[in-house]
Structure formats: C-alpha cells, structure tokens
Amino acid sequence: xxxxxxxxxxxxxxxxxxxxxxxxxxxxxxxxxxxxxxxxxxxxxxxxxxxxxxxxxxxxxxxxxxxxxxxxxxxxxxxxxxxxxxxxxxxxxxxxxxxxxxxxxxxxxxxxxxxxxxxxxxxxxxxxxxxxxxxxxxxxxxxxxx
Amino acid sequence: xxxxxxxxxxxxxxxxxxxxxxxxxxxxxxxxxxxxxxxxxxxxxxxxxxxxxxxxxxxxxxxxxxxxxxxxxxxxxxxxxxxxxxxxxxxxxxxxxxxxxxxxxxxxxxxxxxxxxxxxxxxx
Numbered sequence: 001x002x003x004x005x006x007x008x009x010x011x012x013x014x015x016x017x018x019x020x021x022x023x024x025x026x027x028x029x030x031x032x033x034x035x036x037x038x039x040x041x042x043x044x045x046x047x048x049x050x051x052x053x054x055x056x057x058x059x060x061x062x063x064x065x066x067x068x069x070x071x072x073x074x075x076x077x078x079x080x081x082x083x084x085x086x087x088x089x090x091x092x093x094x095x096x097x098x099x100x101x102x103x104x105x106x107x108x109x110x111x112x113x114x115x116x117x118x119x120x121x122x123x124x125x126x127x128x129x130x131x132x133x134x135x136x137x138x139x140x141x142x143x144x145x146x
Numbered sequence: 147x148x149x150x151x152x153x154x155x156x157x158x159x160x161x162x163x164x165x166x167x168x169x170x171x172x173x174x175x176x177x178x179x180x181x182x183x184x185x186x187x188x189x190x191x192x193x194x195x196x197x198x199x200x201x202x203x204x205x206x207x208x209x210x211x212x213x214x215x216x217x218x219x220x221x222x223x224x225x226x227x228x229x230x231x232x233x234x235x236x237x238x239x240x241x242x243x244x245x246x247x248x249x250x251x252x253x254x255x256x257x258x259x260x261x262x263x264x265x266x267x268x269x270x
Contacts, residue, residue, distance in 0.1 A: 050265040
C-alpha cells in the first residue's frame, strides 16, 4: 500500500553540486525502481545545523516527497544509511496529516456557507446594517488566504 | 461571541475576590478544554509565581486564532517561537497554546530537532 512520505536528508557541505545532483538522482532511482513515485524533489540549500553532526556544522538539506510502500522506504533508508556523504535523514509519513488537513478545509468551506447566511438577513435590520457589512468585508479576504 | 463576554465578566469578578488557591484548583478544568476563553485568564492570574495578581492577559492559542492547520517540522521560524532560549519546549501554560496544538507542536519540534533544524540544547 502506497503512502505519502517526506524524506529529508542532509548531505555533507563539502560535496560539490554535480555530485549532489548525482546523489539525489541515485535516491530517486531507488524509489522509482521499487515502484514508488517521486512527487517532488526540493533542494533547500545550505543551512547551518543546530548542532554538530559528524563534525559538520552546516549541510545541504534535500527534501524528497515520495509515494511508496514500506519496502521502498526501508530500502531508501538503508541506502541513506550506507551512503557516506549523507549525515542525517528523517522520514515522515504525511498522508494522515494530508487527510486531516483536507477534512479541516472541507469543514471550513462548509462552515463558510452557513456564516454567509446572516449576511443575507443583515440588510433587513436597518440599525445594524453598516457594521455587519464592514465586518464581512474584512473577514472575507482573510478567509480566502487561509 | 456573546458567550465569551458573559463568561468572562463573572470570572474576573470571582478571580479578584477569591484566594489564589481556588483559581489553582479550577485550573485543570480550564486547561482540559483547550483554548476555552474562560480558561485563558486563569493560568495568568493564579500562576505559580504569584506575581502580578491582578495582571491577567487573555491567552489564546496562536494556531486556533490564526487558523494554522498544519505545524510542519520544516518551518523553523514558526517552531522557534515555542522554544525557549536553551532549546526547551515552552509549556502550554506560558504560551497559551491549546492541548491539541501543543501536541502537534511538540511532535514537530522533536522532528525538527532530529534533523538538526532545532537544537536539543543550545550550546553555551
């Protein structure tokens, strides 16, 4: 069963760009050959590490978003472990989180419709008219961005 | 919204009149319900230090109010706000984050520590 994972790893800072690309391509190869799908490859660039790892104080962060089953992830992790330039990695399962976010988003959209109803009622009340209109106008852009 | 104000008014009245022991006693119930508006002022008033007895700031969960759904471990800028100088996770009673979000926040901070985005302990 394929799940969505984020694999973030740190490559030692003294690796040149071409080598880094080759390394990443190699890991992508292990995923695709195992039947997984690469969703996204992101180079987060060179960052200072929060603590010293194998005597390095900074490293190249790379983020892979993959859709794969457990066997592929296990294999990828094994490769990451034995690949000498990789100094640290973390695999995080994301599909449950995505599901939760989708649910929240759906709920929020449903909720918005209900909150739009009082706006239709508001013009009927003459005294309270200017205030609700202003507040609704202020709310809407904020909700659009959220 | 009208609920909040009606709850808050008697709460501040009893809070100023009642001894600190009482507010401490009812704190767990406030904390249990996350960022319930009435739960916010209590910890600040009946806090462990006991200082600023009448200074009560309403604390609300940043993630609830700003509608931040996901707390990604990659967002160092966000997580840094909930980590003390030495790298410790700041407790909920100080930040006002609700239970649910504190749990997610804790997980994100621990993941970030693992990949060297945040320190386990700041060096000195």
